[in-house]
Amino acid sequence: xxxxxxxxxxxxxxxxxxxxxxxxxxxxxxxxxxxxxxxxxxxxxxxxxxxxxxxxxxxxxxxxxxxxxxxxxxxxxxxxxxxxxxxxxxxxxxxxxxxxxxxxxxxxxxxxxxxxxxxxxxxxxxxxxxxxxxxxxxxxxxxxxxxxxxxxxxxxxxxxxxxxxxxxxxxxxxxxxxxxxxxxxxxxxxxxxxxxxxxxxxxxxxxxxxxxxxxxxxxxxxxxxxxxxxxxxxxxxxxxxxxxxxxxxxxxxxxxxxxxxxxxxxxxxxxxxxxxxxxxxxxxxxxxxxxxxxxxxxxxxxxxxxxxxxxxxxxxxxxxxxxxxxxxxxxxxxxxxxxxxxxxxxxxxxxxxxxxxxxxxxx
Amino acid sequence: xxxxxxxxxxxxxxxxxxxxxxxxxxxxxxxxxxxxxxxxxxxxxxxxxxxxxxxxxxxxxxxxxxxxxxxxxxxxxxxxxxxxxxxxxxxxxxxxxxxxxxxxxxxxxxxxxxxxxxxxxxxxxxxxxxxxxxxxxxxxxxxxxxxxxxxxxxxxxxxxxxxxxxxxxxxxxxxxxxxxxxxxxxxxxxxxxxxxxxxxxxxxxxxxxxxxxxxxxxxxxxxxxxxxxxxxxxxxxxxxxxxxxxxxxxxxxxxxxxxxxxxxxxxxxxxxxxxxxxxxxxxxxxxxxxxxxxxxxxxxxxxxxxxxxxxxxxxxxxxxxxxxxxxxxxxxxxxxxxxxxxxxxxxxxxxxxxxxxxxxxxxxxxxxxxxxxxxxxxxxxxxxxxxxxxxxxxxxxxxxxxxxxxxxxxxxxxxxxxxxxxxxxxxxxxxxxxxxxxxxxxxxxxxxxxxxxxxxxxxxxxxxxxxxxxxxxxxxxxxxxxxxxxxxxxxxxxxxxxxxxxxxxxxxxxxxxxxxxxxxxxxxxxxxx
Numbered sequence: 001x002x003x004x005x006x007x008x009x010x011x012x013x014x015x016x017x018x019x020x021x022x023x024x025x026x027x028x029x030x031x032x033x034x035x036x037x038x039x040x041x042x043x044x045x046x047x048x049x050x051x052x053x054x055x056x057x058x059x060x061x062x063x064x065x066x067x068x069x070x071x072x073x074x075x076x077x078x079x080x081x082x083x084x085x086x087x088x089x090x091x092x093x094x095x096x097x098x099x100x101x102x103x104x105x106x107x108x109x110x111x112x113x114x115x116x117x118x119x120x121x122x123x124x125x126x127x128x129x130x131x132x133x134x135x136x137x138x139x140x141x142x143x144x145x146x147x148x149x150x151x152x153x154x155x156x157x158x159x160x161x162x163x164x165x166x167x168x169x170x171x172x173x174x175x176x177x178x179x180x181x182x183x184x185x186x187x188x189x190x191x192x193x194x195x196x197x198x199x200x201x202x203x204x205x206x207x208x209x210x211x212x213x214x215x216x217x218x219x220x221x222x223x224x225x226x227x228x229x230x231x232x233x234x235x236x237x238x239x240x241x242x243x244x245x246x247x248x249x250x251x252x253x254x255x256x257x258x259x260x261x262x263x264x265x266x267x268x269x270x271x272x273x274x275x276x277x278x279x280x281x282x283x284x285x286x287x288x289x290x291x292x293x294x295x296x297x298x299x300x301x302x303x304x305x306x307x308x309x310x311x312x313x314x315x316x317x318x319x320x321x322x323x324x325x326x327x328x329x330x331x332x333x334x335x336x337x338x339x340x341x342x343x344x345x346x347x348x349x350x351x352x353x354x355x356x357x358x359x360x361x362x363x
Numbered sequence: 364x365x366x367x368x369x370x371x372x373x374x375x376x377x378x379x380x381x382x383x384x385x386x387x388x389x390x391x392x393x394x395x396x397x398x399x400x401x402x403x404x405x406x407x408x409x410x411x412x413x414x415x416x417x418x419x420x421x422x423x424x425x426x427x428x429x430x431x432x433x434x435x436x437x438x439x440x441x442x443x444x445x446x447x448x449x450x451x452x453x454x455x456x457x458x459x460x461x462x463x464x465x466x467x468x469x470x471x472x473x474x475x476x477x478x479x480x481x482x483x484x485x486x487x488x489x490x491x492x493x494x495x496x497x498x499x500x501x502x503x504x505x506x507x508x509x510x511x512x513x514x515x516x517x518x519x520x521x522x523x524x525x526x527x528x529x530x531x532x533x534x535x536x537x538x539x540x541x542x543x544x545x546x547x548x549x550x551x552x553x554x555x556x557x558x559x560x561x562x563x564x565x566x567x568x569x570x571x572x573x574x575x576x577x578x579x580x581x582x583x584x585x586x587x588x589x590x591x592x593x594x595x596x597x598x599x600x601x602x603x604x605x606x607x608x609x610x611x612x613x614x615x616x617x618x619x620x621x622x623x624x625x626x627x628x629x630x631x632x633x634x635x636x637x638x639x640x641x642x643x644x645x646x647x648x649x650x651x652x653x654x655x656x657x658x659x660x661x662x663x664x665x666x667x668x669x670x671x672x673x674x675x676x677x678x679x680x681x682x683x684x685x686x687x688x689x690x691x692x693x694x695x696x697x698x699x700x701x702x703x704x705x706x707x708x709x710x711x712x713x714x715x716x717x718x719x720x721x722x723x724x725x726x727x728x729x730x731x732x733x734x735x736x737x738x739x740x741x742x743x744x745x746x747x748x749x750x751x752x753x754x755x756x757x758x759x760x761x762x763x764x765x766x767x768x769x770x771x772x773x774x775x776x777x778x779x780x781x782x783x784x785x786x787x788x789x790x791x792x793x794x795x796x797x798x799x800x801x802x803x804x805x806x807x808x809x810x811x812x813x814x815x816x817x818x819x820x821x822x823x824x825x826x827x828x829x830x831x832x833x834x835x836x837x838x839x840x841x842x843x844x845x846x847x848x849x850x851x852x853x854x855x856x857x858x859x860x861x862x863x864x865x866x867x868x869x870x871x872x873x874x875x876x877x878x879x880x881x882x883x884x885x886x887x888x889x890x891x892x
Contacts, residue, residue: 006396221746224736232726237684238717239737240706 005347015345020291020302022344023337030333040320048319049312049330059315061198063307065269068202069094069261069278071303073285075213076254078294082217084230085247089136089151090258091282092158093129097259098266099162100128102273105188106170106181117187121263129259130252132158137251141244147251155282163275170273180274190268202264207300209257214296226250258282279310280328287335306331383446385410385538385569386431386462390440393426400426402593403440408538413560413570415580415601418590419613420783420810424573427590428540431571432464433457455486463536465527467543471515473647477526478511484530502529505559516647520669521552528559539563540571545579546838547670550873557583575613577606591615614813627848630660633832634681634713634801635694639701641680641687649673651680652856658832660800663823664861665847666836669876673856674836675718678805681834682715683708696800709741714799716790718806718836720783724790727779731771732756734778735763735793743797763792767818784815791819795826802826805836820846840872854878 032042053059073090080087101121108117136150172182193199217223229236229243270277288306292298313327384407393401401423408414418424430437433451441448444460451457471480478495495511502509507525531539545553560570574580580587580601587601589612596612641651651673658664668674679685681693687701695711721727725734735756739745745755763769767788771781778786808816824846827833837843843850849861852875859875
């Protein structure tokens with residue numbers, strides 16, 4: 001008897017919906033084993049991760065705040081991934097957007113500039129993120145350079161550039177030599193939705209992005225173009241769609257969304273530019289995109305779930321002294337299971353009994 | 364045990380008295396999920412026999428021979444080799460027992476020489492020098508000339524097939540399987556192959572010959588086993604059958620005859636190609652050389668030729684998947700279009716049907732309505748200010764379904780879930796429903812069941828009758844003879860002068876397909892070669 005993977009005649013839509021849930025289930029089982037090995041009570045740990053953050057308003061708002069950049073970046077990435085253009089550098093585009101938007105905030109600091117500041121920061125951040133994403137896209141189209149490598153490597157360039165700015169020219173003179181800019185002026189800050197709370201305007205923008213992406217992919221010829229270029233490149237060319245133009249376009253849109261997410265994070269929850277503004281949002285968003293099946297609504301749900309793991313990880317660290325890195329382990333295992341479960345959409349498991357043949361022959 | 368087998372033996376016609384079958388299958392079954400690719404097949408192959416395996420695409424021919432050759436494991440049933448049951452672990456065990464196989468798709472490395480390719484396929488106990496010498500000797504003995512030192516990419520398809528055959532013969536097989544060997548050959552090359560097969564038979568070997576070309580089977584084979592829908596229909600002597608009776612067994616019913624409306628009138632030139640030359644896009648592609656022709660409305664021009672002589676490149680240049688620097692090389696409806704994209708050419712009234720249905724003509728994992736949009740977005744009112752009109756795309760699916768009898772499980776399934784014939788009817792229907800002035804279609808009935816093929820050919824004829832210009836590229840000479848008004852031949856990127864179909868004999872076309880001109884002297888030379 002042996003277990004084999006057998007190709008399905010048609011892709012299974014049921015599994016396509018269920019596969020992320022199977023992946024989450026398998027991840028939790030793995031985590032239980034991991035917690036047990038770490039000597040922690042698995043049930044308490046799971047409670048700290050997944051239940052405790054849902055029980056108070058502050059944590060719920062914090063989940064929405066963390067989900068905002070994840071969802072915005074993941075929507076952009078999903079457009080790239082649907083077109084089979086592999087933008088791995090959203091983290092860098094996020095940082096470059098944060099830096100570019102902060103430039104206006106830093107330059108207008110204390111000048112009482114007016115209400116144009118925040119919209120201008122958004123526009124500049126999105127433009128900078130788009131331009132930064134165009135570097136790997138153009139290298140790919142013109143020279144055939146792997147966009148996976150170039151976009152990833154540019155993350156570190158952006159990271160170090162930000163580091164240089166806040167340690168050098170943009171450092172707050174009254175900041176006790178900490179590598180950070182001064183707190184942004186109120187006109188350069190994302191407004192809160194609830195007075196005294198954490199929820200801010202960025203979450204509304206993220207929801208608008210989700211709705212726009214759903215319309216783009218479901219209803220428009222451009223969205224069809226993105227899907228068909230990824231699903232069947234030769235058929236797309238036969239349909240008259242230019243794959244290279246689409247790589248440029250999806251990278252630019254994805255970079256713009258990541259850049260916008262970057263400035264919203266800096267001008268929102270953080271309030272100033274400093275190193276470490278992102279706990280790896282750009283990379284976690286890759287998991288969000290795939291866990292959400294590259295579908296806008298799915299990404300919204302997946303973004304909230306991954307945000308829960310960030311908050312839950314903090315809770316577990318405080319309550320049970322579980323290292324914060326366990327959250328990253330969790331996210332990595334989750335991506336692994338998501339991709340593994342996806343093979344079940346096109347294949348199914350089957351038990352094979354080779355001795356049946358002999359039995360038939362004898363009978 | 365012996366008596367039991369005798370009872371099962373379906374061909375006790377006295378032909379093989381005193382001998383025992385070389386290979387038998389009993390109840391051989393192969394199941395893929397719920398699908399029965401082979402359903403309890405019994406077949407007997409005798410020494411000194413050329414045994415045809417006849418059937419339409421999808422009848423289970425390839426599955427059966429793959430089981431016999433050890434490439435796949437049958438789900439049930441057994442295979443007997445010289446009377447003893449065997450369970451082959453794989454092709455190398457099959458080869459060591461004396462089975463050989465020549466595949467339809469060659470497994471050759473383009474950048475290696477003939478001898479290197481053969482060496483890779485053998486089990487390598489002799490030195491490369493001895494092997495090369497043996498290769499030359501075998502190829503000479505059987506009249507399969509090959510230069511061991513040439514690299515494969517320089518060779519014609521017929522020559523590549525010779526490598527595969529010689530490689531199989533070098534292992535001295537008792538039993539040789541050939542999978543649709545003449546699909547890629549000119550008629551003359553096919554004749555040469557038949558001489559080789561007759562010789563193998565005379566040496567006492569058995570040949571299993573897979574084909575769906577009935578005349579060929581009648582001419583060459585001693586026995587024919589017909590498969591349909593995974594089941595064996597019959598085993599017969601093909602020489603005692605008519606082509607029509609064999610076709611009935613293959614298809615399971617009568618095939619509708621294609622009717623050509625008499626008195627089709629040609630009108631204005633709708634597609635004109637002027638001195639089109641184009642360097643290949645890929646490393647070992649074919650360069651198009653000074654191609655010129657004129658195609659009028661109401662006319663069907665057939666392009667014959669062995670695969671890989673520039674047909675794909677010509678299709679890409681006509682469709683606009685590859686652009687030409689000189690706009691005047693391709694003229695559609697009187698407008699120079701060589702520099703225009705495929706979408707712009709569609710807007711001029713051109714429509715295209717590529718050879719490859721899945722992945723080129725359609726996106727396999729997308730719905731039919733989305734695949735209607737794939738080519739319809741250019742000029743069919745399916746898109747309104749960037750937004751897709753879903754009801755319009757679905758209406759195209761419904762109309763194609765109705766007009767061309769597309770059979771499918773639900774209203775709007777994925778393209779990949781349709782059978783080859785039904786998908787091809789959908790693709791051809793999708794283009795014809797746009798009322799094109801020019802239709803360029805490549806291999807319209809390749810791998811399509813006979814019923815669907817008749818529907819498609821009829822649709823092409825009707826389109827021409829309605830006044831469109833139709834260009835058909837096909838490897839199937841019978842198909843071109845049936846529907847084309849004129850036939851031209853592609854060879855090494857050159858296109859011959861078109862011949863009127865009534866003057867285009869198989870001999871003439873065959874010579875052109877082999878690269879000879881129709882001058883009497885050269886023709887004689889080519890036949891002698």
